[in-house]
Amino acid sequence: MQSRFRKQFDPEDTRISDLEHGWTPPRVDLTGRCPYFAPPLVKHILFVCTGNICRSPMAEGLFRAAVKDKPDIEVSSAGVATGYGQPPSAHAVEVLRSWGVDIGGLRSQPLTDDLVEDATHIFVMTRGHKEAIEMYFPEASEKIYLFRQFDDSVRSNNLDVPDPIGLGLHAYLECRDTLKRGIPGIIRFLDQSKSMSQPQPSTSTPASTSARTLRIALGADHGGFELKKAIHAHLTKKGYIVTDFGVNSAESADYPDYAGRRGQARARRGKRFWRARLQERHRHEHRGESFPAHPRRADR
Structure with missing residues (x-):
């Protein structure tokens, strides 16, 4: 005996037709997504x-x-x-x-x-x-x-x-x-707010019509040499102008000399340099202290 709710499957179509009642459920594509229901925007x-x-x-x-x-x-x-x-x-x-x-x-x-x-x-x-x-x-x-x-x-x-x-x-x-x-x-x-329901893609460079390119001064002692190299590469990739004041190797060095060069350069060039004070930050975090959020204020 045939079922009252007899179904017919079309191999070229994912829809299911009820021959006796004419009801057709929402079409589902091959990825399983339903066109009538979108996931909520978080x-x-x-x-x-x-x-x-x-x-x-x-x-x-x-x-x-x-x-x-x-x-x-x-x-x-x-x-x-x-x-x-x-x-x-x-x-x-x-x-x-x-x-x-x-x-x-x-x-x-x-x-x-x-x-x-x-x-x-x-x-x-x-x-x-x-x-x-x-x-x-x-x-x-x-x-x-x-x-x-x-x-x-x-x-x-x-x-x-x-x-x-x-x-x-x-x-x-x-x-x-x-x-x-x-x-x-x-x-x-x-x-x-509806315009920002999804994350906006970031750009690979900070230089744009609304943001000026920054100049960043880098300096570290021999203990921070490898970290400084990694930061230099990252900032350069981002499009910043980076000036490296040393050190230039992992050999033991008198780091106040390099810190002095960075400070003098910043004093000459004013606000064009954004400080990257690697050693100061390391000392603060090592002691469990907060590192100053506003570099301009911290350098005064």
Whole structure:
């Protein structure tokens, strides 16, 4: 006896026809994709501060809690001057725990090419962070925003989120409240944003119509020679103009001489050089200290 719902298969077509009811399911191509259903566009939100142990992990934790029912939003954080693996400040963990938000499991990470490229929106804590990221990643300038620029309660032109590190518990409470006030405006902005639902491809060179080519001065002692070579090659590939002040081999050298040459060159050429202070950064990270986010300010 023939089945009531008899099917006929056309080898040239993936559609299935119901002969008795005339119903045809959606056509599926050979890759298994259905033309009627597109995957949701995911927004990758990145919060950035200096050391990724106070402000940005607090922002990540608060924002993650606020969008927990939005599967199309992914959240992370990073620092412009930090290393991998540092836990959040104890005060940062404490002030959020009182609100039921646990950031104790987060660990610091530096801002990288991949993080910038994958992010659809980057929210920074200060103008200094914004300038630093735009300097290194000019191709990402259109997706970088100040965290507080969407906060309707702001009544001044100062949109920076103050750094609470070293200022006691009261500073962390103020920072937490400041971040909390800014989140609703960011969510509204993301809900309205459609043009950047997917990561924008990065370019291989920073030189463009909207970004000037940078001159970078490199210097290291003999212990940093191999690292300096790798950085030199990477920056050159990116299109930067690099001046190498040595050392020129891994043999033991009096590195203050090379540091002096780099400093003198920068003094002569003013702001055209972006510093790459390899030895200073190594010492800071070795001691577990934050490395200054704003090189101009750090060299004063």
